Amino acid sequence: MDNQFVYDIARIRSDFPILGQKVHGKPLVYFDNGATTQKPQTVIDTINRIHCEQNSNVHRGLHYLSDQMTKMYEAAREKTRAYINARDTKEIIFTSGVTASINTVAFSFGEAYVKEGDEIIVSEMEHHSNIVPWQMLCRRKGARLRVIPFNDEGELLFDEYRKLINDRTRLVAVVHVSNSLGTVNPVKEITAIAHEKNVPVLVDGAQAIQHMTVDVRDIDCDFYGFSGHKIYGPTGTGVLYGKECWLKEMPPFLGGGDMIDRVTFEQTTYADLPAKYEAGTPNYIGAVGLGAALDYLTAIGLENIREYEKGLVEYGMEKLSAIDGLKIYGTAKNKSCVFSFSLAGVHAYDAGVYLDKMGIAVRTGQFCTHPIWDRFKVEGAVRASLALYNTKEEIDYLCGSLKEIKKMFG
Amino acid sequence: MTIEETQKEIISEFKVFDDWFGRHGHLIELGKSLPPLAPEYKTENNLVKGCQVKTWFHSAAKDGKMFYSIDSESALIRGIISLLARIFSGQTPEEIKNADLFFVDKVGLEEDFSPMRANSVFKIASRIKADAAAARGAGGTGQN
Numbered sequence: 105m106d107n108q109f110v111y112d113i114a115r116i117r118s119d120f121p122i123l124g125q126k127v128h129g130k131p132l133v134y135f136d137n138g139a140t141t142q143k144p145q146t147v148i149d150t151i152n153r154i155h156c157e158q159n160s161n162v163h164r165g166l167h168y169l170s171d172q173m174t175k176m177y178e179a180a181r182e183k184t185r186a187y188i189n190a191r192d193t194k195e196i197i198f199t200s201g202v203t204a205s206i207n208t209v210a211f212s213f214g215e216a217y218v219k220e221g222d223e224i225i226v227s228e229m230e231h232h233s234n235i236v237p238w239q240m241l242c243r244r245k246g247a248r249l250r251v252i253p254f255n256d257e258g259e260l261l262f263d264e265y266r267k268l269i270n271d272r273t274r275l276v277a278v279v280h281v282s283n284s285l286g287t288v289n290p291v292k293e294i295t296a297i298a299h300e301k302n303v304p305v306l307v308d309g310a311q312a313i314q315h316m317t318v319d320v321r322d323i324d325c326d327f328y329g330f331s332g333h334k335i336y337g338p339t340g341t342g343v344l345y346g347k348e349c350w351l352k353e354m355p356p357f358l359g360g361g362d363m364i365d366r367v368t369f370e371q372t373t374y375a376d377l378p379a380k381y382e383a384g385t386p387n388y389i390g391a392v393g394l395g396a397a398l399d400y401l402t403a404i405g406l407e408n409i410r411e412y413e414k415g416l417v418e419y420g421m422e423k424l425s426a427i428d429g430l431k432i433y434g435t436a437k438n439k440s441c442v443f444s445f446s447l448a449g450v451h452a453y454d455a456g457v458y459l460d461k462m463g464i465a466v467r468t469g470q471f472c473t474h475p476i477w478d479r480f481k482v483e484g485a486v487r488a489s490l491a492l493y494n495t496k497e498e499i500d501y502l503c504g505s506l507k508e509i510k511k512m513f514g
Numbered sequence: 515m516t517i518e519e520t521q522k523e524i525i526s527e528f529k530v531f532d533d534w535f536g537r538h539g540h541l542i543e544l545g546k547s548l549p550p551l552a553p554e555y556k557t558e559n560n561l562v563k564g565c566q567v568k569t570w571f572h573s574a575a576k577d578g579k580m581f582y583s584i585d586s587e588s589a590l591i592r593g594i595i596s597l598l599a600r601i602f603s604g605q606t607p608e609e610i611k612n613a614d615l616f617f618v619d620k621v622g623l624e625e626d627f628s629p630m631r632a633n634s635v636f637k638i639a640s641r642i643k644a645d646a647a648a649a650r651g652a653g654g655t656g657q658n
Binding site: 128453457458468469483513 | 534566
């Protein structure tokens with residue numbers, strides 16, 4: 105971190121207009137960033153300006169507006185490429201979100217390379233969006249889903265992972281940062297182990313991309329997916345990064361306009377990358393909004409964000425752990441700013457309802473990761489997931505509120 | 515006591531609480547006094563589906579009257595259940611069918627009854643009426 109850099113939290117907070125409001129008469133404490141992040145003014149302005157001045161469908165017309173819009177859309181692709189350090193913009197597919205990114209690979213890769221008796225490896229801490237598409241593929245092909253377990257701290261068991269990889273393994277799909285536990289998985293190491301056996305790797309980066317520098321070439325993963333709305337960008341946007349060698353060989357997922365080269369009733373030839381995977385009118389305004397979000401983060405600096413959020417993680421772990429009867433799920437050494445916990449004698453739902461009345465937005469339940477809570481044998485938890493605009497004062501307020509709640513239910 | 519009278523009594527009881535925290539603190543206390551559901555009714559079949567909170571629902575019709583046994587892992591929902599059971603248990607299916615839950619708005623629990631909430635309350639209230647209607651069709655006897 106640049107010693108000269110001052111993380112101006114007041115200025116950063118003022119960039120997010122929604123944060124200034126009161127909820128139930130209390131200042132909003134937004135701790136549901138794992139579900140979605142708030143948008144900085146620059147993203148809001150970008151989307152608004154396009155609707156007012158530049159909207160026109162991309163890749164279709166040769167008129168002025170369409171040409172300008174296409175340039176902006178492709179510039180957003182270049183920003184995304186640079187943000188994750190991909191080799192080429194051909195490797196950046198815009199999707200509607202990480203779920204669409206993963207489903208694209210599950211279908212297209214599955215069609216080309218998975219057959220009866222093959223195996224796909226996922227981990228026990230995956231979001232349902234990185235389980236169900238693979239289960240569906242396995243059902244279609246008669247393949248088998250294998251699962252890397254994790255320990256009580258929420259860290260993947262590498263010995264078990266090594267044992268699972270064999271000649272039948274066709275792909276490893278693993279989460280970069282767990283949305284429930286906050287664990288930052290060593291995806292570079294996971295990828296290297298798979299590559300020893302020539303097995304490609306997909307990384308679900310939905311909860312990583314907004315918190316740390318992601319370099320897909322350094323990780324060397326074959327696919328990387330993320331959602332725009334979790335990285336301060338618009339909803340309905342997402343990215344699938346794929347190595348060109350895979351994207352070229354795999355068949356397309358969705359068919360339609362823009363993804364074709366030539367169509368006759370006998371046969372269709374497909375467009376080159378990345379258009380081959382972007383059937384129909386893309387969310388081009390959203391993609392440009394996502395580009396604005398990436399610009400915003402780049403201006404602050406991912407390393408500065410990582411350093412600031414590391415302070416929040418350490419502070420949050422210390423303060424929450426000190427609350428009598430509070431149990432934190434996910435205590436990995438390398439952890440992102442996600443705190444899932446239970447409070448003795450208080451159902452997560454009840455805690456969530458009370459926290460809401462205190463102005464604190466958290467999530468309660470199982471966070472689309474049923475297997476994690478089956479592993480811990482609990483019905484669910486409260487999750488406070490933080491972002492670059494949250495503060496230690498907000499963590500103090502959460503802890504004070506939890507102590508009050510405990511008294512009320514005691 | 516009729517359904518209407520019980521609701522009026524509840525409204526009067528809640529008048530002493532002037533804010534959300536007071537009302538919900540009272541709900542927690544009511545939940546504590548609700549007798550737990552007999553283990554034989556805590557079955558997978560009796561779980562109210564699609565809810566974030568495990569909530570069990572059992573109803574039975576006896577001598578032309580409905581009796582509800584409901585339980586939840588949430589203290590707040592238990593509190594609401596205790597109110598619903600007090601209002602509806604022992605009433606006839608005909609009375610339940612025509613009942614209007616006017617107490618909800620009057621005591622400031624409308625958020626808890628919202629169908630958008632990821633809890634069981636809205637579904638429980640719907641089940642109370644649905645089971646009463648079914649019992650009415652079956653001649654006022656049977657179990658659901």
